Amino acid sequence: MSHSFVYSILGKVFCNTRQSILFRSCQLLYWPFFLQDPGKRSLTCVEFAEKAAFRMHLMWSNIVVDIFLGNLFGIVLWYSAETCCLWVSSCVNDITDHCLRTSIWLMGNPAGFKLNTELAGVLGMISLNGIQIWSTLWAFMSFLFIHFLKGLAIFGIFFGLTTAAALIIDIISIATIHVLTLHLFLSLLYSSQIQTVAALWRLFRGQKWNPLRQRLDSYDYTVEQHVVGSLLFTPILLLLPTTSAFYIFFSSLHTAVSFICFVIGVTISIIRATPYSKIFIWLKKKQRFPSGIWFEVAPCKCIETGAENDGYKSTRKLLDNSRASGKSTILVSFLRSNHLNLGEVVCPHYGQIYGAFSKSSIISSAYSLLTGTRYPFLPPPPIRTVRRSTVLFHI
Template identity: 30%
Template sequence: MVIKVFFPQCCNRADSGLLVGRWLAGYDSAVVLAVIHYPFIPSTVKQYIQQVQSRSGVQLSVLGSWSLPAEGDMESFLRDLSSIFPQRRWLQISRQTGKTGFSCSVLNTERKNSLFQIPVKKEQKREDREEREEEEEREDESDQKVIFIHYEQRKVMLSQLHRDESEGADPNPEPTSELTQMFESVSRSQALFFLDKYDEGPVKSTHWQSEGREASIVVELCKQGAVPVCSVVSAVLHLLTSLCSLRMFHVFPLPFVWSKLSTCVQLSFRTERLKKLFSTATAPDHMTFMRKSNTFVSVLLDVALGLLLMSWLYRDDHISSIANALVPAADHVAKELKGLLQWLMGAPAGLKMNRALDQVLGRFFLYHIHLWISYIHLMSPFVESLLWYGGLSAALGLSMAVSLLSDMIALLTFHIYCFYVYGARLYCMKVYGLSSLWRLFRGKKWNVLRQRVDSCSYDLDQLFIGTLLFTILLFLLPTTALYYLVFTLLRLVVVVVQGVLHLTVDFINSFPLFSVGLRVCRPYTLADGVKFRVLCDEPGTCLHLLMEINPLKLSSVVRTYRSPNDSRRKDSWAALINKLFIGELVYPWKHKAEKTD
């Protein structure tokens, strides 16, 4: 039988004493967490272990003894301690002179205790009983082989082992694998690592913080001031949420307008994230801590980039330059649209169009351009003021400024959206009319109640009127389709620009910057598994392996810790092309729960 002992590298040169750790449930493996040095009082050691066990929740015990080659006279003393600290197995580990590896003997204390309970006859001598004990111990040592797995306790303590998806889907939250139990034992034994060699405590021990605990005055001050700051910010956010939930803000059409403005959506999303960030209701687990850390770092970076944008906007009078260039740009776009409409009202690309319908549609769209240019010139004196006050939104973050830019683009291109809606509705009406009349020729109709196509018989008058309407719609379709195609392409250009802005905002909101930085700077903190390599295989000693942590892949880090942000509607390319082909309106801002018309 092979026994695996996870031994911390910080204890390789520790003074003689007792090994404190735990046996892993269901495995012949032991995790050594610390070495308690001699001199000590056994009752004090037991009381100290019980206190640590009550605070950490880990079943700790004395696994055996540890002795250095220079202190060989203590080996017999430490061996006798197995009767004071009862265990099923007692590990007696010692270093050998001139060798790097350890030697380990495993004592079966249950068999030893059973030997003492056997009634001994008067004529049996004490020497016979001792010989029998030695023979039993030699048999145990010959049957058991020990493998030492050295691990860096600090890295294991600060790391988080990520389970496989199959294991994570297990409804049983208790760790089952040997490696998971080992990582859980080290990470939950923080109470055992509080004492170092400079503290006056009941015992002296060696562990990863025995040379002095890692601490920072700045970190401790932040921890002390985090609770009142979180309480104040949380109260302010709840007050703002309560004010926004008043009935006066829910009168139609205010909720409809707020749901369509990217700035309002981003402001609501930022408020909810800040409420979760400054919430102190429960102690966070690993995933909650990482989500809050990612949110905190992303908000800080977002605000820093927003302040940089503000410093550029309000320096060297850039806002005035943008405002002065905005109206000429709108006039240039309107001029190009007029030229495009005049080209469509003639013979575009040599195509023969229906002249009457072509003239009606062209004049209709030209009148809309005239109205829009008049509106732009009417608002031109206020453009600089709007940009000046709108630039202040960058103080809330770059994402807020980008959302405001997306809304401004939507307002400035509203006439293109109107053209697209008019053309799409007219084209869709003709497509559905042609499909319905085509079913009439085949003797079928659409059953509205059962949502299916049924057979139907038509009389001669119905067929004549259907043929007449089908011919009219068919010959008017190319003119309508051409206008629909042109304005759909213009609308798609605007949608692509807005989509890039929305992707930028989503990237800022959901990208796990803290997790990626932790993976780059401290890759051992996010563990995907471990690997072993032979550390020492000397004759006369046990096999020694070194356990190294495999860091989690960057793609897995992004996928695991990415903040959920599924507010945008996500359609497949096939569904999008189908909508464009039949003339249905494409709303990129609609949520998944909503339905398009």
Template identity: 50%
Template sequence: MGILYLNVMYTYVIVYDAPVFGSHHFSLSFWNSSPQSKAPVKKPNWVIDLHKRQPLNEMETVILSINCASAAKIAYKKLFTQLETSSRNFSISYLISSLTWWLLATILSSSSSLYYSLIQLFYVLSSFPIFSWVHIASRRILKNTWINFRVRSCQILYWPIFLQENDMTSISCVEHAEKAALQRHSTWSAMAVDLVLGNLIGLGLLFNTGSVCSWIFNFAKEFTNDILRSGCLWLMGVPAGFKLNTELAGVLGMVSLNVIQIWSTLWFFMASFIFYLIRAIAIMGITFGATVSAAFVIDAITFATLHITALHWAITLVYSHQIQALAALWRLFRGRKLNPLRQRLDSYGYTVKQHVVGSLLFTPLLLLLPTTSVFYIFFTITSTTINSICMLIEFTISIIHATPYAEIMMWLFRRKRFPSGVWFEIEHYGKNVLNSSNDDFEDRSNTASNSRREEHNIPEKKPFLMVSNLRSNFLSIGQILLPHYTTMFSGISASSLTTSARGVLSGKRMPSKLGLDLPPSRPWMHMPLRQYWILCHDSIISSAGNG
């Protein structure tokens, strides 16, 4: 417990609990301004004036001093008692604790070294000319998988470095030590949760591979027959009572049906690989986590629906050029011309021949627009549905990466480690309100005040005493998660969504990815296997000693 004395015109006594690493500290970052205790019936004038003023920078210095004083004391005591702890090394509890941490460090270091050797093996094989073309082709086909595999590889390579306490300035301040601890624990906690989820999903797929295969076959058959083929035949007739151009609808429908049939035939011969594909997804989930297996699912869905993407791209090309031609011909009739440099419409005098040719082109293009539009709408809806599924999986991957699991666990067990602003709980306020235990303090304050009055010829005033407790507000779980999720969605804005929606009407393709932020990629690290094992082992032992 600490006591802070402020002597100006009044005597303020502020009582606070000394900040301790792993327990609590103070912070001026205000997240919630609502008070957590009942205010007194009548607030003092100085409290009312304090709320009207802007916060002073000196308050930050006071809070920093409070957080640093306890940290320095604990660090000094830890250094001073190093010789005394040698006598307890032979106690049974200390030996059991040391042995437990040594076994845990050995197991984790060995498993991390196994991952490290596998990752380095893949990296070395990809550099050989024999496997270079396989590496390049796989990076283009399995783009999402490679990105998440790179993220997972960097986490495995760098987690022992992040776990070590390299910031010496954090020792002198409890608040800095807490922030440094959260940063150290964020990498390994995210990796651990991802691996746990990957093992759960992977084991479920391994034990139910047959049922998953049969479900995929049935879904693919129903999707191809009931949606794609039936939809194309429906558009070739009279969809929803609209009379379309029979010849153009027949051409577009027959091309679509032929592409669907060719792709279905190819997948019939590749159906035997579905069993091994599911096993590969399960093994990737068990080995590298749920994010890598989910990214592989996105790439598999993208490759499996390649014929829909091709048909959508083709009909989008036809529809967009038709819209652009109609817009240009409409400007011709109005005597306008698009100026792409200035992004405006300028006046332009067209000849009679140009008007005649424009009229001859405008009429058939306008009459054929409904037929093109219904095929464009059909394949846009189908492609958007598939892209939405991939975006949902991508969103799940980003949520797994962005969620601060270490902070959530610490918040559940000790909310005091997440302060959000300070407030004062007033205990006493008035004239000469002193308990018997504060007699010494009254004598000291009276002696000091009398000496100051004699020096400066200040008239004697009756002392006022203010005794208050320094308290902290605490962050809620939503306030902890909000900054991480805001960073994840920083690349998405309302303007980009509006632009995409307008682009669909003009014949532009919808984006197939959300563009969410992932953990940053880091340079590749080469280190001997034995040195990496020692690095992992020492980082765990050192973190256990600091904790």
């Protein structure tokens, strides 16, 4: 095979790792552009100068924190690689033995449901053979796992925690490829049965789906078509529960794996989107983040009444007493400002992460899961792109 073909295959298999390394490389290459003078506008607009300074400090703070967390993770993983290897191998064996191979119970009467014995036996043997083949490959390649853990530690030390997490997502996807394959096979079979049952049901109702107008039109079927439809409808409908049992089992496993990868992806997005420079400045000097102003009126010198200056009522009482006694009081107004709390400073940077949980995406995923089509599980939030001059950089 040519080198370009091998590189393209590796790029598709380790797509998350490749994107993470590209992201870090673009950060390091684009850093000099942030050090340039923001221009004359910063001299006349305080808000623009403030935003330019925060944007300049946002990148280096993200890189420093990511590398620091990656070094902690990498050093701990490097010195405990053998222990982690044994623990992961035992977990994989337990999952394979107690979870995946338990699909043999689907070949009987799962939860008291009477399934088709022949179809359940065929689907069960296909599932068990696929699991056994992948388990054999894992046993032959298990000696390389210790080297993978050390490579993961090196990735974390040099590229940061986010790159190591992206590599973990790719490895999880590779390690569970047999679950994905069985899920795709059963979803194809399940969706075909669902579509066939729906088409035959429209045949009995005298309707036909019009793909051009995306609607149901009336249609006169012949007697022969009704007879053939009846002969096909009965066995397909009776075999549907057997296929559904296997489809639900492997869809649940695939959903669990996808959810784990999704959580890791969201964690990567949170680490990259967190404004660490703003957090450090907020902890040191909250006055840099005002949220409103107000005036506090107070007398310059207290009089004999002994009342404390505790707000508007106290000041009003001092004025009334001074007028009654004939003495004058000098009032001083102080300009005060409210400050943003830490949540109000950080939450605006997580807008795109919240956008991944849109109602439409959740509904489409649920509909695809019920109909048997390959549903796109909620992906990690997209990375914002900022164009400055002629350089395109992910931020």
